[in-house]
Amino acid sequence: MRIDHKALNPASVSLGSTERTEADKRTGQTSATKTSAGDSLQLSADAQLLHSALKAAAEAPAVRADKVEEVRQKLASGDIGKDAARLADRLIDDLLER
Numbered sequence: 001m002r003i004d005h006k007a008l009n010p011a012s013v014s015l016g017s018t019e020r021t022e023a024d025k026r027t028g029q030t031s032a033t034k035t036s037a038g039d040s041l042q043l044s045a046d047a048q049l050l051h052s053a054l055k056a057a058a059e060a061p062a063v064r065a066d067k068v069e070e071v072r073q074k075l076a077s078g079d080i081g082k083d084a085a086r087l088a089d090r091l092i093d094d095l096l097e098r
Contacts, residue, residue, distance in 0.1 A: 043051075074080045081087070 071080070
């Protein structure tokens, strides 16, 4: 992260670059005249990737309905769940591999 601090006097800091007019709020745009040569912030590629990952995780469903339905169909057809000893062995194997 790099911060350039060019406005050392708090009285000289303009809030115009952070405030939006009503027209800007309606259109979702800001005008070029509002930019200031004050402080700037640059995020690293890692920080941008982390932000994207967190956003994707927040938007992902907590339960994968397609997988739940697939397992339900396999249980109903008898493809899985017939051999309790085999299931226990596979669960133990999976835990030991971690």
